[in-house]
Amino acid sequence: MSDKRDLHPPTEVLTRGFDPSLSVGSARPAVFRSSTYVFSSPESAERAFDIASGRAQALPGERPDLIYSRLNHPNAEILEDQLVPLEKYAAAALVFNSGMAAIMTALLTFTAPGETVLYTLPIYGGTQHFLQDFLSQWGVRSFGIPAGRTAAIAEAIRTTPSLALVLIETPANPTLVMTDIAGAVSAARERSPKPPLVVVDNTLMGPAFQHPLALGADLCLYSATKYLSGFSDMIGGAAIASDAALIQAMRARRVMFGNILQPDECWILDGRLPTVGLRMNRSSKNAVRMADELARHAQVKHVYYPTLFTDAEQKRIYHAQCDYPGGMLSMELHGGKPAAFEFLRHIQIARDAVSLGGVETLACHPKTTTHSGFSEEESRQAGVTDGLVRLSIGIEDWRDLLADFLRALDLTHAKLSRQEVGAAD
Ligand SMILES: Cc1ncc(COP(=O)(O)O)c(C=O)c1O
Structure with missing residues (x-):
């Protein structure tokens, strides 16, 4: 509908991409579950196939007939249009049935045998695998x-010879180490004749607090399972680029792989986009309010959170590329694994679960869950220690969350102190 780029993202996400007249006047998008679409004429069918297969280009304003839902469907089109304004400088987006599907499709589209990928460590385990x-x-x-x-x-x-693609995940999970996106982009641009693509997994900070395309990255990837959808009730993924040709190339692979996001899931995600900024702001504010106090607890050795960074380069990167510190926070506890497990046993509001970015607060022990596939050396390099607990802060009242965490830390402290006394006796 409106593609006036002078609107602000929270307005555009509610006005773009959806034409009520195509949905019997419905004020919000309907769900189109059809697997196949009726052509308006045999000529339109021929034209739609020519465009879908890349033999012809759609003319400006042309709306080719839909064909078949593995290729495309109205709910994906609406959602993709509404994802674009969330990422500054974006021209086009593509949705997938998981974050891994988006990552896999990008890697299989933009690399060829004999080429090399560089990636930041630690990176999401599925990506590394x-x-x-x-x-x-x-x-x-x-x-x-x-x-x-x-x-x-x-x-x-x-x-690096034959470098096709640089894959950056920033901040890194679970220690929130940040990588300079603009720095990587300028190094990539120095290479000719074919600079490697710079691809950023923006799941942890985007789309509210970090905008890789504005920093020069070529492609921004999401696990939409996390903040974009925000309620821990669906799996999805997205790719967003400022060069529509990159999205077009991935679209051709998506048709082949059949990993488009299904209509119902598109509809759910579409309804969540207008609140992603509100949800992320609230969880970031909650985390900011708790970080200092958690760091002062006797059981806590260290809190990993951007406002508590001490390294000058990490501070510089954070201020240069993130608007706010976000809702992810990790705590290194004294007492290793027994302390981490004891803490997880005592939390009552937060739940012990993997994943992140939901409205509810989640806590987990990365060493034995999300990062259990790491070798000892990889864990050491990534800072994934026995005493580390990762928190994904939700939108509850921060005072209740803090009280819950402090209570669980107190109980952990008391239990470990008793054990120390017992061992000394
Ligand atoms: C940073 C990051 N990228 C990608 C993924 C994969 O996303 P999905 O589970 O939606 O396939 C995850 C999942 O935890 C993640 O944390």
């Missing part, structure tokens, strides 16, 4: 490089 254990079998090499090391990352980008 795909790169190291699957893509390698098809002749695509990949190398991990520690997140946050600005100079080393730039050097690797400048010198």
